[in-house]
Amino acid sequence: MMWEHVVRGVLVASVCVGMVSAVSRAEAKSPLTGSMKKIDGSEVDLASYDGKVVLVVNVASRCGYTRQYAGLQELYAKFKDKGLVILGFPANDFGAQEPGSDEQIADFCKSTYGVDFDMFSKITVKGNEAPTLYKTLIAESDPSGDVKWNFEKFLIGRDGSIAGRFRSGVAPSDDELMSAIEAELAKK
Numbered sequence: 001m002m003w004e005h006v007v008r009g010v011l012v013a014s015v016c017v018g019m020v021s022a023v024s025r026a027e028a029k030s031p032l033t034g035s036m037k038k039i040d041g042s043e044v045d046l047a048s049y050d051g052k053v054v055l056v057v058n059v060a061s062r063c064g065y066t067r068q069y070a071g072l073q074e075l076y077a078k079f080k081d082k083g084l085v086i087l088g089f090p091a092n093d094f095g096a097q098e099p100g101s102d103e104q105i106a107d108f109c110k111s112t113y114g115v116d117f118d119m120f121s122k123i124t125v126k127g128n129e130a131p132t133l134y135k136t137l138i139a140e141s142d143p144s145g146d147v148k149w150n151f152e153k154f155l156i157g158r159d160g161s162i163a164g165r166f167r168s169g170v171a172p173s174d175d176e177l178m179s180a181i182e183a184e185l186a187k188k
Helices: 002-027 068-082 102-113 132-140 175-186
Strands: 035-037 043-045 053-059 084-090 153-156 162-166
Touching: 053 068, 053 132, 053 175, 068 084, 068 102, 068 175, 084 102, 132 162, 153 175, 162 175
Parallel strands: 053 084
Antiparallel strands: 035 043, 053 153, 153 162
């Protein structure tokens, strides 16, 4: 008889914890708010990516990680029909490795790597000048904190929650990143 009360107590506690977790996820602020300028000068409402799996990457054309453009393009080609979008944000914050204009960056990405995922106008990804998107990503991701270098990746699930953060050394083809993307794409 006593064990029944213990088991019921554990079950009730488990249900309550699950409900609190669900509420916390629902209350989490989606980073996909506001609008931003694409590399072609047009404005896009980030909410237009709701329901997609979104990989946000700060990129640079003169970085040791620049070759990751090829891997990002391969990821996009492989998963775009399943709901993956990649958002590239050129930034000159680290080692002045993105000095070009938006037009120069767009030309480089297209001619060198065949990039056809969404590219945005050059921004800063750290400090007070960072857009709300990046302020939310660095505050709400695990681990939280400033972007450390070019080609840092943030994965946003279909529900708008931050599903993962991957530092620059994690290549687009890395099993950890691929598994996280596939897991988010499997969610409906």
